[in-house]
Amino acid sequence: MRTLIVDDERLARNELKRLLEPYTKIEIVGEAANADEALVLIDELQPELLFLDIQMPGKNGFELLSSIEGKSPEVIFTTAYDEYAIKAFEYNALDYLLKPIDVERLKDAIHRIEESQIHPEVSVTANDRAEKILGENDQVFVKDGEKCWFVKLGKIRLFESMGNYVRLHFDDQKPLVLKSLNNLEERLDSNTYFRANRKHIINLHWIEKIEPWFSGGLLVTLQGGDKIEISRRQAIRFKELMSL
Structure with a gap:
């Protein structure tokens, strides 16, 4: 180059x-x-x-x-x-x-x-960027304290609600951004990012294992070891989304 x-x-x-x-x-x-x-x-x-x-x-x-x-x-x-x-x-x-x-x-x-x-x-x-739906090949700017990153969304395996903030999980980094999980959900491509419960959005491409869980829910294990519960209500949508 x-x-x-x-x-x-x-x-x-x-x-x-x-x-x-x-x-x-x-x-x-x-x-x-x-x-x-x-x-x-x-x-x-x-x-x-x-x-x-x-x-x-x-x-x-x-x-x-x-x-x-x-x-x-x-x-x-x-x-x-x-x-x-x-x-x-x-x-x-x-x-x-x-x-x-x-x-x-x-x-x-x-x-x-x-x-x-x-x-x-x-x-x-x-x-245009402010309005468009973000997919796995899009990049986002993340700043947490003195650190900053340009992160390709496909690398983010998990979004975790922390009150008024959302913690992003990628590589070995877990920075916080001042956003609500609901706001992020509206911007993310639903074919890749799934709202598992009130606190978590998962990247479907990072799922390693799926298990039945309590009360009709599911437990997914992401690459890297994160275990996230999919609520019973969301489990129905998840099965529909992932079925042929």
């Missing part, structure tokens, strides 16, 4: 190049120290991917993206500041890496690039 690194700090560019060395599919075709240099190189080199800093002399990273004519490359933001993460999401970024860049987070970002090539998605505006 033809890649351009845009960062005003030479040491940061060199460090990123070093971190990217193990990824043979990432071909670094150039680097730029500011937006003006980057625009020239984008026009000349036609990169497919930008690793883009946000705060730079002159135009910032967002202004650079707004100045690109024609189809924009995919973008992974690299920055020392987490306050721009929500705005980065509006630009449909693949990921948002905080400096100093963590090796595992970079690995996740590269994996997301590979998946985006296998499952290309139609770009949508922020307003």
Whole structure:
């Protein structure tokens, strides 16, 4: 994947190049120290991917993206500041890496690039995104305290109500978001996400085992070991949904 690194700090560019060395599919075709240099190189080199800093002399990273004519490359933001993460999401970024860049987070970002090539998605505006039903290939921005993630919904195996918050279960992470479970249920694709009971929405693709449970309910075990009870009322819907 033809890649351009845009960062005003030479040491940061060199460090990123070093971190990217193990990824043979990432071909670094150039680097730029500011937006003006980057625009020239984008026009000349036609990169497919930008690793883009946000705060730079002159135009910032967002202004650079707004100045690109024609189809924009995919973008992974690299920055020392987490306050721009929500705005980065509006630009449909693949990921948002905080400096100093963590090796595992970079690995996740590269994996997301590979998946985006296998499952290309139609770009949508922020307003469109606010209305559309979210499926397993959509990404969501999650911030909990000082940590933030771009998470592909298909990786989230369980949504758990915690009062006015919802806990998301993905990988070994369990961040809280200020949302109600009912609000999330309205946004999620019902072919993939099922309301098991008052407190839980499960990802059907993560079910490993189903057992009969008390009072006509069901007990499902998700990959990773979570055990969730499907209420008797929801068990009827579940059986209808999962039957031929």
